[in-house]
Amino acid sequence: MSAAKFSNPVVRWIDHRLPVFTMLDHTANEYPTPKNLNYMWNFGSLAGLSLVIMIVTGIVLAMSYTAHVDYAFESVERIMRDVNHGWLIRYIHMNTASFFFIVVYLHIFRGLYYGSYKAPRELLWILGVVIFLLMMATAFMGYVLPWGQMSFWGATVITNLFSAIPLVGESIVTFLWGGFSVDNPTLNRFFSLHYLMPFLIAGVVILHIVALHRFGSNNPIGIDTKGKQDTISFHPYYTIKDIVGVAMFLLLLSVAVFFFPNAMGHPDNYIPANPMQTPAHIVPEWYFLPFYAILRAVPDKLGGVLLMFGAIAILFILPWLDRSPVRSARFRPVFRIFFWLLFIDAIALGYLGGKPAEGIYVTLSRIATAWYFLHFLVILPMLSVFESTKPLPKSISEPVLATTVAAE
Amino acid sequence: MMLKLIFTTIISAISVLGMSGTATAAGGGDVTLLKKDWSFSGIFGHYDKASMQRGFQVYLEVCAGCHSIEYMSFRNLADLGYNEAEIKAIAAEYEVQDGPDEDGEMFMRPARPADRMPSPYRNDNEARANNNGALPPDLSLIAKARAHGPDYLYSLLVGYGDAPEGVDVPDGMYYNNAYSGNLIAMPQPIYGDDVEYSDGTSTNAEALSADVTHFLMWAAEPKLEVRKRIGVATVFFP
Numbered sequence: 001m002s003a004a005k006f007s008n009p010v011v012r013w014i015d016h017r018l019p020v021f022t023m024l025d026h027t028a029n030e031y032p033t034p035k036n037l038n039y040m041w042n043f044g045s046l047a048g049l050s051l052v053i054m055i056v057t058g059i060v061l062a063m064s065y066t067a068h069v070d071y072a073f074e075s076v077e078r079i080m081r082d083v084n085h086g087w088l089i090r091y092i093h094m095n096t097a098s099f100f101f102i103v104v105y106l107h108i109f110r111g112l113y114y115g116s117y118k119a120p121r122e123l124l125w126i127l128g129v130v131i132f133l134l135m136m137a138t139a140f141m142g143y144v145l146p147w148g149q150m151s152f153w154g155a156t157v158i159t160n161l162f163s164a165i166p167l168v169g170e171s172i173v174t175f176l177w178g179g180f181s182v183d184n185p186t187l188n189r190f191f192s193l194h195y196l197m198p199f200l201i202a203g204v205v206i207l208h209i210v211a212l213h214r215f216g217s218n219n220p221i222g223i224d225t226k227g228k229q230d231t232i233s234f235h236p237y238y239t240i241k242d243i244v245g246v247a248m249f250l251l252l253l254s255v256a257v258f259f260f261p262n263a264m265g266h267p268d269n270y271i272p273a274n275p276m277q278t279p280a281h282i283v284p285e286w287y288f289l290p291f292y293a294i295l296r297a298v299p300d301k302l303g304g305v306l307l308m309f310g311a312i313a314i315l316f317i318l319p320w321l322d323r324s325p326v327r328s329a330r331f332r333p334v335f336r337i338f339f340w341l342l343f344i345d346a347i348a349l350g351y352l353g354g355k356p357a358e359g360i361y362v363t364l365s366r367i368a369t370a371w372y373f374l375h376f377l378v379i380l381p382m383l384s385v386f387e388s389t390k391p392l393p394k395s396i397s398e399p400v401l402a403t404t405v406a407a408e
Numbered sequence: 409m410m411l412k413l414i415f416t417t418i419i420s421a422i423s424v425l426g427m428s429g430t431a432t433a434a435g436g437g438d439v440t441l442l443k444k445d446w447s448f449s450g451i452f453g454h455y456d457k458a459s460m461q462r463g464f465q466v467y468l469e470v471c472a473g474c475h476s477i478e479y480m481s482f483r484n485l486a487d488l489g490y491n492e493a494e495i496k497a498i499a500a501e502y503e504v505q506d507g508p509d510e511d512g513e514m515f516m517r518p519a520r521p522a523d524r525m526p527s528p529y530r531n532d533n534e535a536r537a538n539n540n541g542a543l544p545p546d547l548s549l550i551a552k553a554r555a556h557g558p559d560y561l562y563s564l565l566v567g568y569g570d571a572p573e574g575v576d577v578p579d580g581m582y583y584n585n586a587y588s589g590n591l592i593a594m595p596q597p598i599y600g601d602d603v604e605y606s607d608g609t610s611t612n613a614e615a616l617s618a619d620v621t622h623f624l625m626w627a628a629e630p631k632l633e634v635r636k637r638i639g640v641a642t643v644f645f646p
Contacts, residue, residue: 077479077549080631087631088638251643258639259451262552270553270628271545280588 027213032231033238034219036396040114041217041238042245043107048205049246050100055198057093058142061086065145067191069184072147073272091261092253097139098264099253101287104132108315113339115327116218122319124211129315131204136288136312138197141190143285148269153282155182155190161295164302181275222328223392230396281356289353290346294372296357297365307369314376321376323384331390335383342375440585441556442563444618448625449558451640454633455626457489462605463623464488466616469603471547474539476527479548480627483521487630488623495521502526540580542593551621551628558625560586565617568596 006012006021015021064083066075079086108128111117117125144155159176163169178185216225225231232238256263264286268279284292291308298304314321329336348368355361447456464485467477482499490498499519504526507514519526527546529535536543551557563586571583571590581591598620600613609615626632 074479081479081484087635091635254639254642258635258642261635267553267555267557270549 028235028239029233031213031234032216032225032228033234034217034225034230034396035232035237036219036221037217037238037241038220039241039245040106040110040220042242043103043110045242046103046245046249047100047107049249050096050103051198051201051205053096054093054100055202057089057096058195058198060089061093062195065191067145067188069147069187069273072145072187076146088257091257094265095253095256095261097142098285098287099249099256100135101139103249104135105287108132109343111218112342113329113336114218114220115222115322115324115329117319118322118327119319120215121211121218124208124214125319126316127204127208127211129312131201131208132315133312134197134201134204138194138201139285139287141194141197143269144187144190145194146269147187147273149271149273149277149279150266150269150282152182152273152275153279154284155186157282158284159186161301161305161308164305166302218327219396220328221330221393221396222326223396226395283354286350286354289351290349291353293349293353293365294369296353297362297369307373311372314373318376318380322380324387324389326389326392331392332383332387333390334387335380338375338379338383342372345371345375438585438590439588440563440567441559442566442586443559444562446558446622446625448622448632451636453636455487456622458607458609459619459622460488460626461490462607462609463619463621465605466598466603466620467547467623470597470616471620473528474535474544475547476529476544477525477547477627478527479546480525481521482519482523482525484630487626492521499523540593542580544594547624547627549628551625553628557628558621561621561624562617564592565598565621566613 005025006015011021061079064075064079064086066072076090079090081087083089111125111128140154140158144151159173159182162172162176165172174180176186177183178189216231219225266283266285283289291311294311295304295308298307324332324335326332329339345368349365349372352361352365352368357365447454447459482495485495485498486492499521502519502523502525503516504519504523505514506517509515529538532543545553551561554560564584567585567587569583569585571577575583575590577583577591581593582595583590584592598613598616600616601611602616603611605611
């Protein structure tokens with residue numbers, strides 16, 4: 001780790017005083033990475049890329065956006081029509097927001113499948129859930145900024161949730177609004193916070209990466225690396241693999257931006273906000289639909305709010321709910337079935353969240369909500385005790401070499 | 409397995425959205441959506457200038473009496489194939505308020521290409537007062553502000569008809585096959601031969617409706633052509 005390893009004298013001079021090159025060298029060359037990572041390990045770097053795209057396009061959009069109830073909608077249309085390539089910047093921002101969530105959801109399910117939340121990576125996982133929460137807040141406030149019908153009514157519905165809190169609820173809502181309804185002060189503070197929060201996310205991402213580098217990546221087998229034979233350097237092996245994922249990601253993002261830019265949005269948001277006219281169905285952005293379904297599944301407002309936040313809060317204590325010593329679902333045959341049931345359950349909740357809260361949809365939402373909590377609070381703790389897991393390989397290199405031999 | 413997972417997730421995400429969109433469109437009653445083959449749909453989609461010019465004529469002669477198109481400026485008509493002199497001439501037919509002048513007075517002057525299209529009413533209240541209490545929506549974004557935008561607009565324009573047995577149509581309301589709930593406050597705007605085209609193409613109700621829809625799609629998404637062109641170059645670049 002001495003500066004002497006760099007041959008360039010300028011690099012050596014700088015690194016002696018500010019060890020940035022040592023840090024880079026550590027990350028790229030010394031940092032040991034399990035040699036058996038599959039493509040499910042691409043979504044962390046893709047989430048990081050999404051954050052960078054969001055911040056860059058967002059800063060450019062803010063240059064032409066006006067945070068005022070009378071001008072916000074019009075300033076967005078000006079971006080779409082008169083600002084040079086404004087339509088492109090805005091469509092990239094809109095669609096990358098959706099892709100950010102797709103990537104993060106896959107990243108979370110990867111962690112669930114391979115037990116990446118288990119010791120000693122509990123804090124790494126918890127920081128990830130913090131990032132997810134910050135993302136949700138940021139995305140919610142960003143959706144309000146164009147001041148369309150869904151912006152306004154989404155903001156009204158979501159901020160009103162806090163009124164369910166006993167005693168202080170109403171005061172909290174007034175405080176959040178900066179007045180007695182969603183109005184100009186609300187839009188101004190949402191813009192301010194929407195600009196701030198991505199940088200908070202970036203800060204927590206740094207902590208997330210520091211925590212990651214403490215023990216390194218988990219891997220598809222879920223056993224610890226036992227030495228040099230189990231690892232390879234990050235560069236060039238995983239930089240190249242990440243670039244493959246980036247290429248795929250950018251290709252799909254381009255298809256969305258250029259050919260279906262509004263497919264993941266709601267047409268009502270091209271109608272200027274009108275406090276006097278409620279849309280037929282108020283729905284949040286698609287990535288909130290599973291939580292929206294949980295909210296509406298409960299007949300009691302406070303209960304719904306508690307359950308909705310509980311659905312995320314439960315992820316914080318997940319490392320202590322699933323106590324099975326085996327990390328990867330590959331060696332947990334029963335857990336694997338329940339994992340896929342949870343995956344289907346989450347998709348079902350997303351579907352139900354987009355449906356009107358009536359008839360069969362309410363019943364189905366309740367079943368799906370119950371299953372979500374059952375999975376974490378009952379099934380996982382029980383599996384930790386009763387599941388008989390398959391024997392684990394002795395090391396990462398053993399099964400890797402075994403499959404290579406078998407393939408030959 | 410991973411790729412399949414990504415695709416499944418994306419497709420299910422999109423289908424969830426699609427369904428939520430449909431749920432919004434269906435507000436009750438029987439709604440018929442006619443699917444048309446628009447030149448601007450598909451990844452190689454482009455606008456048909458002749459159709460947009462005709463549609464602009466329909467907008468001016470049929471819609472503009474009640475509906476504003478406030479995000480459109482006269483200069484934008486260059487996209488429809490008009491040259492500078494023609495745009496100046498079209499703009500000059502309108503009077504817009506300007507000022508204050510040296511004496512502090514507001515004054516009227518002929519519109520210039522940089523001006524927005526003037527609205528038919530001074531404000532929403534005047535618009536309501538002239539339309540039985542209903543507010544004719546601004547049309548700048550209408551093709552994006554409704555689910556299945558262009559198909560919906562076309563279906564709405566040709567969707568007027570007699571109410572089926574047992575459906576009560578109140579005074580000042582009209583029966584429409586495409587409108588959510590089937591009762592719409594806008595009287596049938598297009599009957600066929602409402603305008604006279606100089607290029608000799610058909611002026612039946614279907615043709616007029618298709619042309620004005622084409623124009624409105626352009627008004628809502630003026631950068632569609634350049635977007636798709638860059639998209640093809642980005643996604644299919646060898």
